[in-house]
Amino acid sequence: MATPVFSLAAAAAAALIFACAAYAGDPFxxxxxxxxxxxxxxxxxxxxxxxxxxxxxxxxxxxxxxxxxxxxxxxxxxxxxxxxxxxxxxxxxxxxxxxxxxxxxxxxxxxxxxxxxxxxxxxxxxxxxxxxxxxxxxxxxxxxxxxxxxxxxxxxxxxxxxxxxxxxxxxxxxxxxxxxxxxxxxxxxxxxxxxxxxxxxxxxxxxxxxxxxxxxxxxxxxxxxxxxxxxxxxxxxxxxxxxxxxxxxxxxxxxxxxxxxxxxxxxxxxxxxxxxxxxxxxxxxxxxxxxxxxxxxxxxxxxxxxxxxxxxxxxxxxxxxxxxxxxxxxxxxxxxxxxxxSIRMNVSTGAARPNPQGSYKYGSINVTQVYVLKNEPPAVINGTRRTTLNGISYSPPDTPLRLADLYNLKGIYTLDFPSSPLDRPPRIGRSVINGSYKGFVEIILQNNDTTVQSYHMDGYSFFVVGMDYGEWTESNRGTYNKWDAASRCTTQVFPGAWTAILVPLDNVGIWNLRAQNLDSWYLGQEVYMKVADPEGYNKTELTVPDNVLYCGFLKDKQKPQESHRKQSSSPSIATGRSKLLTLMLLFATAFAVVS
CATH class of the missing domain: 2.60.40.420 (Cupredoxins -  blue copper proteins)
Known part of the structure; x- marks a missing residue:
């Protein structure tokens, strides 16, 4: 009977080592x-x-x-x-x-x-x-x-x-x-x-x-x-x-x-x-x-x-x-x-890290991609009132873009969003920006509507380097703030004006760039940016979660949910150490029972 006890102890030790690696870090x-x-x-x-x-x-x-x-x-x-x-x-x-x-x-x-x-x-x-x-x-x-x-x-x-x-x-x-x-x-x-x-x-x-x-x-x-x-x-x-x-x-x-x-x-x-x-x-x-x-x-x-x-x-x-x-x-x-x-970066202080915020010299990085995203007043497309960016009104597919990529589904979206407005009638589509991983993209948000619009980008903070009234031209780059521009995730664009942002594409995934004005967003004023690692998503991106939900063309993969847990109204906080102690007690108890 000694052998099974030794095997269980070895397994417990191995699991304990794994738990140390998994839970000894940041709090939950x-x-x-x-x-x-x-x-x-x-x-x-x-x-x-x-x-x-x-x-x-x-x-x-x-x-x-x-x-x-x-x-x-x-x-x-x-x-x-x-x-x-x-x-x-x-x-x-x-x-x-x-x-x-x-x-x-x-x-x-x-x-x-x-x-x-x-x-x-x-x-x-x-x-x-x-x-x-x-x-x-x-x-x-x-x-x-x-x-x-x-x-x-x-x-x-x-x-x-x-x-x-x-x-x-x-x-x-x-x-x-x-x-x-x-x-x-x-x-x-x-x-x-x-x-x-x-x-x-x-x-x-x-x-x-x-x-x-x-x-x-x-x-x-x-x-x-x-x-x-x-x-x-x-x-x-x-x-x-x-x-x-x-x-x-x-x-x-x-x-x-x-x-x-x-x-x-x-x-x-x-x-x-x-x-x-x-x-x-x-x-x-x-x-x-x-x-x-x-x-x-x-x-x-x-x-x-x-x-x-x-x-x-x-x-x-x-x-x-x-x-x-x-x-x-x-x-x-x-x-x-x-x-x-007037809202500018405090370049002399740290934020999440001790190094100064201004230590990231964004103004000296070469731009690798440029997108001019123009919005116009709402237009009627196929009999419905819609909003657009570069003449495209985004309509979300039943199957999420990232999930479609994971299962190699074709035809869900196109990777051909235009880098500038095209001279053609507006249309409804699912066109995505092809972002270059570790690139540095310049995005000019041109607001040709009559109201202030706000724009937000998921997954990133961006540098708000310039804004002015009128149509943006390349000569406007000479007015950019390349030293202490605010780094944030939402910026305003005044009516009849433009705002320029610079974004380092260091975050793998498919990310939403949208109008924060809820009516503009609902009617189609958004686009997604795909930032893929050339070596493959699984090299740098976290893997798909075990509890992922399925819909659209993948709905048959979804298992029914049979029960729900009891809700509590207050949060709890646990450190990796406390989780580890709990696991140690469980393993010790199991070992004692088998012995």
Whole structure:
């Protein structure tokens, strides 16, 4: 009987060695989410909103650089669901990206587990549902990635950390808004702007009905707080300001910025910023926190204003009187653009690593590919109203692009997206950009529409090196900032203007480049970029997860889900060491039983 015991012990030892290698590293953070509808009335009208664990907005994912994140999502909606992680770069792991180009949606009633690492990242980001116009109903929440303790932060530790979601909002359900777009209609003016899922404080009895719940931020006099502000709205650029308080900008979407004070800042759809705000006022009353619509007819859009309250613990009364003024740039169309250009990289500080952010000399890298991506006002294509990039309106296939590649399916998409606009009628297609792995691509986003558009690229941060009004020409390269341009994942493009970005293609996968304006995105203003390792995907990319979902031409591979796990509302964090100790105990117990 000695031989079996020795064999089991050897097997246990081998498994233990493997476990040491697999789990002795970075911590794991576990989250269980139940995504469901709840009834709410943010602007005084009851409607169906999307909540996570009954929370609207959803919980903040508070993690640290290099942690492994495991999010188990139960889809309790009545339609398919995907969650995308806006700004989390998913290094060589587009399988977890949560968009239709890489993932089959989670069917109603099913659960699916995302697992990814926030590798070498810090900063302020957010997540949201990416299909079916669902973000218009909620389902969003914050992602805070903290520095490791060994990496210095370029400012003192704040006395508090506050996440604030701002965004335009409609009283119609997202399904009604979706149908309007499908029927070729504009969504029209929003019904208001929410702050943390709540309507405006009643600063004006005519514009704001009585009984609306508003957000209050409680603070202590003399203390400094970090405000992480995310525009999670549908299509409206918002100006953010805090009455009588300076906002010291310190970070945007994973980049520590040159520290500058702003009294107001334009935050476009999909963008995230961090400010330090010191409570240095006399607290004679509460103060307004305001997010108001930009680049619109302000006399018509007056009610589309979000107002929260900043409440000092020693405040002597409620906020009253007129709101602080928005920027007066009627005669200066460059005001907002120059403000955007003023946001620059702090080249002397580290971020996720100790080396300075400016040590990456992006301005001296040779460009290997150039793409000019032009959008136009919506056009009717095949009888339907669509939006385009370079005359192509993207229509997602039933089989995700990356999954089609894995199984060598042909005809799902074409690898021929034009590098510049072509002189031909617009069309619906599934054309993909062929990106060169380890190349350096220059992308010019040309906005020939009449509204501000925001663009986001999954899997990457890019350098925003230039923007101006008019049509981009090669001579504009002479104006690029090649030293301390902001590195971020979402940038605005003003109407009748261009924005130039530089992207190092070091992340293997198929990645989504899209309009963050939800209506533009829904109607086809997106493209995917394929970045393949010439040696083969399996050389550098993480392998397909065991729990991959199948759909489209691969639907027969999908096994039914028979049961769901019980949900918990709070995350748990486990280090590799604690997992290892658990395994050691299990092996020791098994060894003792056999002995």
């Amino acid at each position: 953070a576990y989250f269980d989410w139940d995504v469901s509808y709840i009834t709410a009335a943010p602007l005084g009208v009851e409607q169906q909103v999307i909540a996570i664990n009954k929370q609207f907005p959803g919980p903040v994912v508070n993690i640290t650089t290099n942690w492994n994140v495991v999010v188990n999502v139960l889809n309790s909606l009545d339609e398919p669901l995907l969650i995308t992680w806006n700004g989390i770069q998913q290094r060589k792991n587009c399988w977890q990206d949560g968009v239709l180009g890489t993932n089959c949606p989670i069917p109603s009633g099913w659960n699916w587990t995302y697992q990814f690492q926030v590798k070498d990242q810090i900063g302020s980001f957010f997540y949201f549902p990416s299909v079916g116009f669902q973000r218009a109903a909620g389902g969003f929440g914050g992602i805070t990635v903290n520095n490791r303790a060994v990496i210095a932060v370029p400012f003192g530790k704040p006395d508090g950390d506050i996440t604030l979601f701002i965004g335009d909002w409609y009283n119609k359900n997202h399904t009604d808004l979706r149908k309007m777009l499908d029927d070729g209609k504009d969504l029209g003016m929003p019904d208001g702007v929410l702050m943390n899922g709540k309507g405006p404080y009643r600063y004006n009895a005519t514009l704001v009905p009585d009984g609306i719940q508003y957000e209050t931020i409680n603070v202590e006099p003399g203390k400094t707080y970090r405000f992480r502000v995310h525009n999670v709205g549908i299509s409206t650029s918002l100006n953010f300001r805090i009455q009588n308080h300076n906002m010291l900008l310190v970070e945007t979407e994973g980049l520590y910025t040159v520290q500058q004070n702003y009294t107001t800042l334009d935050i476009h759809v999909g963008q995230s910023y961090s400010f330090l705000v010191t409570m240095n006022q006399n607290a004679s009353s509460d103060y307004y926190i305001v997010a108001s619509a930009r680049f619109v007819n302000e006399s018509l859009w007056t009610r589309v204003t979000g107002v929260a309250v900043l409440h000092y613990s020693n405040s002597n009364g409620k906020a009253s009187g007129p709101l602080p003024d928005p920027p007066n740039d009627f005669y200066d169309k460059y005001f907002s653009m120059n403000q955007a250009k």
